[in-house]
Amino acid sequence: MARILVVEDDAAIVVGLxxxxxxxxxxxxxxxxxxxxxxxxxxxxxxxxILDVMLPRKDGFQVCRExxxxxxxxxxxxxxxxxxxxxxxxxxxxxxxxxxxxxxxxAELRARVKAVLRRGGGDQPDTSRFxxxxxxxxxxxxxxxxxxxAITPIEFKLLAAFxxxxxxxxxxxxxxxxxxxxxxxxxxxVVDTHVANLRRKVEPEPASPRFIRxxxxxxxxxDG
Numbered sequence: 001m002a003r004i005l006v007v008e009d010d011a012a013i014v015v016g017l018x019x020x021x022x023x024x025x026x027x028x029x030x031x032x033x034x035x036x037x038x039x040x041x042x043x044x045x046x047x048x049x050i051l052d053v054m055l056p057r058k059d060g061f062q063v064c065r066e067x068x069x070x071x072x073x074x075x076x077x078x079x080x081x082x083x084x085x086x087x088x089x090x091x092x093x094x095x096x097x098x099x100x101x102x103x104x105x106x107a108e109l110r111a112r113v114k115a116v117l118r119r120g121g122g123d124q125p126d127t128s129r130f131x132x133x134x135x136x137x138x139x140x141x142x143x144x145x146x147x148x149x150a151i152t153p154i155e156f157k158l159l160a161a162f163x164x165x166x167x168x169x170x171x172x173x174x175x176x177x178x179x180x181x182x183x184x185x186x187x188x189x190v191v192d193t194h195v196a197n198l199r200r201k202v203e204p205e206p207a208s209p210r211f212i213r214x215x216x217x218x219x220x221x222x223d224g
Contacts, residue, residue: 001026002027003045003046003047004027004029004048005031005049006028006031007030007037007051007060008032009032017050017109018030020110021113032055033056033057034058037055038058041067041072042067042070048077050076051077051079060078068140068153071140076098092154098112098116098181130211132144133211134146142201154180157178158179158198162224170222171218172191173219179194191219195212211224
């Protein structure tokens with residue numbers, strides 16, 4: 001059973017989500033606007049937030065951005081009637097874990113919820129260290145020699161994927177699925193750009209990486 005915060009102002013959708021997810025055994029609470037969502041999210045311990053984009057007073061993008069900047073680490077699935085790829089990418093860039101376009105079937109949403117909870121579950125350590133780097137999964141923070149380093153949500157998720165697959169070669173397609181979501185299509189260049197940005201923050205010599213190594217013809221491997 002998971003504790004799920006549903007942020008949605010459409011009463012009919014709320015009833016459907018509450019009924020369906022409760023039948024799955026989850027505990028559901030609801031917030032109906034942006035400021036209320038932020039207050040409820042930060043005040044409780046949540047396993048997942050299902051966040052509508054079109055909300056009164058503060059939209060879902062603002063809510064997601066503010067939660068991540070405040071150190072909120074629970075997974076977020078965004079819901080929207082908008083189908084534009086640019087908006088999906090923006091949601092993921094600011095820290096969402098998945099993105100479902102309305103109208104959606106209950107079966108689709110259940111599958112997404114299970115997948116996100118599965119990715120976020122397991123007995124994971126609160127911190128990981130390599131070289132002079134410390135990755136704090138609770139505070140959503142990267143520290144280098146004790147100093148906090150600015151890192152974007154996507155870079156942090158990318159680093160987390162590497163750390164949690166230590167010693168395993170990951171293709172660019174696998175990294176895309178782990179970081180941006182299983183149905184996201186990105187060019188290799190986009191993935192390479194994010195990896196290059198991350199290397200500049202964690203490698204002693206980014207041009208000769210020690211930790212995030214290239215695997216010829218495939219992708220990357222983290223050796224921490």
